[in-house]
Amino acid sequence: MENSNNNNDINNYNKIFKTELTQGEFNKLGQFIMSEYGIKMPPEKKIMLQSRLQKRLKALAIDNFKDYLDYLFSPHGMSEEVIHMMDVVSTNKTDFFRESTHFDFMLSEALPRLTKDLSVKNVKIWSAGCSSGEEPYTLAITLSEFKEANNQIDFSIFASDISTLVLKTAINAIYNEERIKEIPLVLKKKYFLRSKNHEEKKVRIIAHLRNKVEFARINLLELTPVREAKYHIVFCRNVLIYFDRATQLKILTSLCSNIVKGGYLFLGHSESITGLDLPVAPVVPTVFIKN
């Protein structure tokens, strides 16, 4: 008897939370995500979107996508649920020292040039699309190492993302030990604290470095060009790949307006600006200097 009840529960669960997204619902959502956040939703992403959104239906105890869309597009949904929806829709893959040649280039070329030739005393960096914080904290480690050898300088890092979920992780700065296994021991000892309970296998970025990074939720699609640039370096890596060309141009135009003359723009290794009219010149692949 108990078993058959369990089976019924499982069947009901499956019926409720494995509900399907119709083609019409997918199109409506896809258009909305594309127009508001710039993220492409081609037909092959339907199953991915459906399965990620099922988590939201479950959390809200809603048993079909029609009701979910009605809620999402209601005034309350547009202020609250849209944030949670983007948390599950965005792809947040990242790593410490991802595409490590960028950090080598910073130490050997960009930072010496900025601080010596251009006499920058306080290096300001923006990590746009920072995910769970590995990128801005890698920047903080790199700058901290540079500062140790050139103690006249200081730095600050601004990091932004659309997803509140990843930003929460970034602000807490607590990671599984596994995530830092490739980082040289000397840097691990300097910049990470191990959890007192060693069985937990967690590490936390030291407070001094955490205090150098400020996080904010920013939708890159809502950026507009600024009059006065204040950043010496902007990282926008592995974010643009999700956007179409026109959106990439719009975002990059605004990001470039934030970079001081002679400052740097870093893109992901599979991203290119060929054919886009932007005020930058290439220095090495995926790294550009603002004209």
Ligand SMILES: C[S@@+](CC[C@H](N)C(=O)[O-])C[C@H]1O[C@@H](n2cnc3c(N)ncnc32)[C@H](O)[C@@H]1O
């Ligand atoms: C693949 S991760 C890249 C993280 C990091 N830059 C790196 O290269 O390791 C892309 C990030 O871009 C964010 N993103 C996507 N669309 C965005 C938008 N419209 N505005 C701001 N951030 C966005 C995602 O939430 C995600 O965390």
